[in-house]
Amino acid sequence: METEKTRNGFFFFLSVVFLGTGVWFFWSLVLLSLFWILAIYMSLLLALGLLLCWEGRELSLHWCHKILILLVVGICSFFFWLLFTYWKERWLTIGLSLQVFAPYIHLGSISMMVMVAWPVAFYVIHLEGEAKIRRYKITSNERRRNKMCNMITKLRALQVAVVLPFFLILLCLYVVPWGNHSPCIQEKDKLGPKPSFFGHRGAPMLGPENTMMSFEKAVEEGAFGLESDVHISMDRVPFLMHDYDLRRTTNIREVLPNASLKHPGFFGWYFLSTLNAGKWFSHSWVKPFYHMKPLSEADREKASKQKIPKFMELLKLAQREKKLVIFDLNVPPRQHPARSAYIQIAVREILDSQIEQHLIIWLPGSQREYVRSRAPGFQHIGRLFTIEQLTKQNITRINVDYKRLFYNGLREYKASVTTDNIQVLNKINHPYYFMTPNFYMLMWILMDCASAIFIVAIFYFHW
Template identity: 95%
Template sequence: ALGLLLCWEGRELSLHWCHKVLILLVIGICSFFFWLLFTYWKERWLTIGLSLQVFAPYIHLGSISMMVMVAWPVAFYVIHLEGEAKIRRYKITSNERRRNKMCNMITKLRALQVAVVLPFFLILLCLYVVPWGNHSPCIQEKDKLGPKPSFFGHRGAPMLGPENTMMSFEKAVEEGAFGLESDVHISMDRVPFLMHDYDLRRTTNIREVLPNASLKHPGFFGWYFLSTLNAGKWFSHSWVKPFYHMKPLSEADREKASKQKIPKFMELLKLAQREKKLVIFDLNVPPRQHPARSAYIQIAVREILDSQIEQHLIIWLPGSQREYVRSRAPGFQHIGRLFTIEQLTKQNITRINVDYKRLFYNGLREYKAANININLYVINEPWLFSLAWCSRIQSVTTDNIQVLNKINHPYYFMTPNFYMLMWILMDCASAIFIVAIFYFHWWRESQSEKVLRGISSYAETPSISLQKE
C-alpha cells in the first residue's frame, strides 16, 4: 500500500534486492495460504455462503450503520482536501512554471477526492437498494411458515452418549427424536452391527485388546470378539469433547457410557419398535474377500424382518437391489439421495436424504415443486436449523437434538413488512446522519478558512500602507 502511494506521488521506488526477495516471498506465502484456505475449507465456505441467507438482513442493517461511522473520516478527509485545493488556488502566481505545478497539485487533490467519495457513495447506494434483491427464506409471512422439521438422531444423541451405542439411541428417544439414524456393518459371521468408521480405533478399546489388528476393517472380525470390545470408555473421559458445544456428562452418565458395548442392528430395531421410531441407516458394503459381500442386502433385510418391527418404520436408504427389497418388504419407505427428479420418479421415490450444503446449492426449489420430502444432514447449529425450517424442510438429521428440539420458533425470522420498515427507517436515518456529518465538516472548514483569510488580509494591510508611503 505504501509503495502504491509513493508511485501515485510520482516517486521512484528504490528497493534493495533483499527487500525485493522478501516481498516476493511474502506474496508467495500469502498465495499459498489462500490456496490452502479455499481448497481445504471448501465445505466451510459453502456453509458461510448459506449463512448469508439467514444473516443477510442483519448484515445489511449493520453495514449501513458502519457506513455512517465511516462517513466521519471520509467527510473529514474530503473536506480537508477541498480546503487544501482552495489554499493552493490562492497561492497561484503569475510564474508559469510554478503555476503549472500548482495546477497539477490541485488536479491530484481533486482526483483524491473523487477516489475517496465515489466508492463511498456507490457502496452506500448499493446498500440502500440491496433489499430489492434480498430473498432470505427467513423473511416471509407468518402464515406461510411451515411446520417445525422432525428430528433424526444422528448415531443417536452423540453429545449425550457414545455414538452408535444403545445409550446414545435411548438418549435420542428421551429428547423426542422422530427417528434414529445409524451405520451398519456386517461381521465375518454375518451379524449386522452398528459402527460408523472403517476401523475400530476411534470408538473402541481395540488398541488395548488387539493393537496389531486396530487398523483392520470392522467387518473382518467375528461378532463374539466385537461384542467384547468397550465402545464407550473413550467418551466417558472428562477431557474428551467430540463436539465443541458438548456439555460435561453427569457422573451417572459417565459411568453408564464407560460400560457401553457395540450393539447389534437387532437391538436398535427392537428399541425403534418399542418406541415407535423410524429407523434410517447407511448399510456399508463389506470389503473384498468378505463372505457376505454378495449377500449383505439380503442379510440386512432378513435381520429387519426377523426383528418383527413394523415395516413402515424402516426408511430404506441403500440404493442397491431396491426391487428385491420391495418384493421382500413392501412396507419399507424408500428414500433416495440427490438424484434428478426423473430418477426419483422412475424409482417411485418421494423422499431424499441429502447433505444440506449440496441441496441448498442444487435445486431446492425443483424438489419442493415436485413435492419431494427432504431430510437434511447434519444440522447442528440453531441458525442452520432455522434456515431449514424457513425453507419448509420436512426433517433433519442432527447431533444436537437436545438443543434444537427446544427451539419453538425459527431464529432471525421477520415478516416482509417489518423488514421494509426497518430498511426505510435505517436508510432515512443514515442519510440524515451522513448529510449532517458532511455539513459539519464543511462548516468547520469554512470557519477555518474565514480565520485564515482574516489573518492573511491583516498581514497584507501593513505592506500596502508601507508601499504607499
C-alpha cells in the first residue's frame, strides 16, 4: 500500500476484499449461526426449566432427556472452545464485517424487533390476565392470601423480565446510529480511489496457482502486480511454490510417494521441473474455489500440462508486461546448502533477469542494507507503522493482512489489494454496501417511527 495520502479509500478497499472473501465469510456465518442457535435454544430450555422450578413444578425428565441435555451442552461447549481457540484470526474478520454491514444489521434488527413484539406482547398480556384472575381469587384465608400474593408477585416479575429487556434493546437500536462510524456511510465525493489489484499467486481461479498460466491469466485480467512464493532448490535455483511439501499442487505422490512429505527445497531443480503442477487443478472433481467457473477445453488442456516455474520466468513475464512483482521468500530449512545465502541468491536472480528495479517490491525484512546496496531501485515494504516511521526507514509501501487494519489506520494510505478473484474485482467500478449519511438518517427515522407505531399497535391489539 503506497504511503500516499488520499481521501478515504477504506470502504472501497473493504468492499472488494469482502467480495473476494465473501464465500468464506458466508460459510463462517452459517456455522456460527448454527452454534448460536443451538446455544440460544439450550439457554431457553434452561430458563424454562428454572421458571418451572420457581413455580414449584417438577420437571419429571426421563433419563434419556437428561443424557441428551448433557450431551448437547457438552457438544456446544466443545465447539465454542474450538471456535475461540482456532479461529482467533477469523474473529477479526467477523468484527470487521459487522463494522461494514452495521447500518444494514441495524435496520434489519429493528424489523426483527417488530416481529418479536407479537409473541412478547401476547405473553405479557397473558401474564397480566392471569394476575387479574388470581387477584380476584384472593379469599379471607390468610395462608391462601399469602400464596396468591406470592404468585402475583412472580407473575409481575416475569412481566418485567420479559418487557424490560425487550424495550431496552429496542431503545438501544433507536439511538445506536449516534455512535455508528461504519465506513459504509459517507459522502460520495469523499470516497477514495479504486484500489489496484495484485494477482495472488497469479489468477488461481483461472489457472493452477504459481504457474505461468496463472500469471498470464492475471495479466490478461489487468492485474496491477503479481504476487508469488519463492523457494530455493538444492542446487540453488529459485522456483515458485507456496506449500512446504509438494502433495497439494503436484503429482509427487504418483512419481515419488515415499518423498511426498519432503520439503520442496530438498529436491534438485531437474527433478522439480519434471513434476506436473496442473492436473490437480484441471482434473480434480473438487473445485479449488467455490463458485469457480468451469474451464474451457483449451484452458483445461493447458492447465493439465503446467510445470513448476522458475522465479526467473515470472520476472521475465513481469518485465515484458511492466507489472510489479511482490513475493514471499521462504527461508530454506536447516541443513539446506543455501540457508545462509538465500537473500543473495534471490537478489542475484532478480538482477540477472534484467527487470527494471522499480518493478520489484521487496518484502523480506532481513539484510535490507545489503539489498539496498546491491539493488537501490527496489521498493521496500514494511508493516503498519506511522507515516513518520516509514519515511525514516525509506519504506514506500506496507503489507498488512486486511484483518489487522482499522478505520483510522488506513485513511492515510492508498490501497492495493492482493486477491484470488481478480477477474471479478477488477471489473467493479463502484463500491457495494454504500449509502450517504442523509439517506441513512432518513431510513433511520422512518424505521424508528414505523416500528414504534407497529409495536404500540401490537400491544394495543393484544390488550
